[in-house]
Amino acid sequence: MSRPVLATLDLSALRQNLLTARRAAPDARVWSVVKANAYGHGLDRIWSALAGTDGFALLNLEEAILLRERGWKGPILMLEGFFHADELELFDKYRLTTSVHSNWQVKAIQNARLHAPLDIYLKVNSGMNRLGFMPDRVHTVWQQLRRLHNVSGMTLMAHFADAEKPDGITHAMQRIEQAAEGLDAPRSLANSAATLWHPQAHFDWVRPGIVLYGASPSGRWQDIADSGLKPVMTLSSEIIGVQNLKAGDTVGYGSRYRAGGEQRIGIVACGYADGYPRHAPDGTPVLVDGVRTRLIGTVSMDMLTVDLTPCPQAGIGTSVELWGQEIKIDDVAHAAGTVGYELMCALAARVPVVTV
Structure with a gap:
């Protein structure tokens, strides 16, 4: 019998979350962001549940090719574009939309031998200072690309660093408007937070990511509690051991936790090698x-320890939810000093995954 740790993916929740994103931006088309192996959920497992999307957005050529091989015929946006000029042959073969964020990419497209022109997303540096052209360069680069026979449709693309804040897109929008001045260009700007909370940034295409999987772009599940979004991933396990502590007994590596009196604890088959955060306090x-309790002691590679005081009925074989429907992944992430994105993406390959 295998270890009881298990990740369960609710595909109906995924479909519901896509509909919620559509309702938030009813006049825009939707790029469903499935980068990082669909945020750790497994692209091959979940893509068909998102087949009602207008397009998929991701990073890796292998994942784009997988979607084509599985039968997806709609648009695929490569969010970081191509990394080497010779990849354009595959972009051509699989009809991929590429972002363009550097001068060398413009030259590579100009020199490529393609069967048909490619759609282009021209990336604007909105102040986040990762990828993209400065606003005062965008008009020039746009005209350069427009003259190339290898270029078909063109869209302005940008990203927001602070869209979870009420006024978090103001400065970025000023830069984007500067870049777009004089251009009759479609736009794709809104990430998850802007899709939910900044309708002025919706334009032609929105790009929801974390909200598709039922977590909050702000890191606070309370911010999406009334949105209709539902968690897709539940990480569960079972108690595999019980210990009865006396006052002064310690738990786990480093003896971080010390019992203040008699206490019953449960040992759960899940650890940091399964993707649970080691630094969870x-x-x-x-x-x-079904009873909310707490982690105690340092998380081990394969096990963690919980306080059974609120649930005296629990014993070996009792079910445990680490995150999911009741224990919000955002709460676990916040406690561990990280974000729900990281926990999803860190789910280990050794954890069995089932879809429902």
Whole structure:
């Protein structure tokens, strides 16, 4: 029998979350962002549940080719574009839309031998200072690309660093408007947070990511509690051991936790090698047999320990939810000093995954 740790993916929740994103931006088309192997959910497992999208957005050629081989015929946007000029042969073969964020990419497109022109997303540096052209360069680069026979449709693309804040896109929008001045160009600007909370940034295409998987772009699940978004991934396990502590007994590596009195604890088959955050502190929420309790002691590679005081009925074989429907992944991430994105993406390959 395999270890009881298990990740369960609710595909109906995924479909519901896509509909929620559409309702938030009813006049825009939707790029469903499935980068990082669909945020750790497994692209091959979940893409068909998102087949109602207008297009998929990702990073890796292998994942784009997988979608084509599985039968997806709609648009695919490569968010970082191509990394080497010789990849344009595959962009041509599989009809991929490429972002363009550097001068060398413009030259590579100009020199490529393609069967048909490619759609282009011209990336504007909106102040985040990762990829993209400065606003005062965009008009020139746009005209350069427009003259190339290898270029078909063109769209302005940008990203937001602070869209989870009420006024978080103001400065970025000023830069984007500067870049777009005089251009009759479609735009794709809105990430998850802007899709939910900044309708002035919706334009032609929105690019929801984390919200498709049911977590909050702000890191606070309370911010999406009334949105209709539902968690897709549930990480669960079972208690595989029980210990009865006396006052002064310690738990786990480093003896971080010390019992203040008699206490019953449960040992759960899940650790950092499964993707649970090693730095989760004492008090991180856990659900045991439907009862909310807390993590105690340092997370080990293969096990973690929970306080059974609130659930005296629990014993070996009792079910445990680490995150999912009741224990929000955002709460676990916040306790561990990270974000829900990281926990999703860190799900280990050794954890069995089932879809429902």
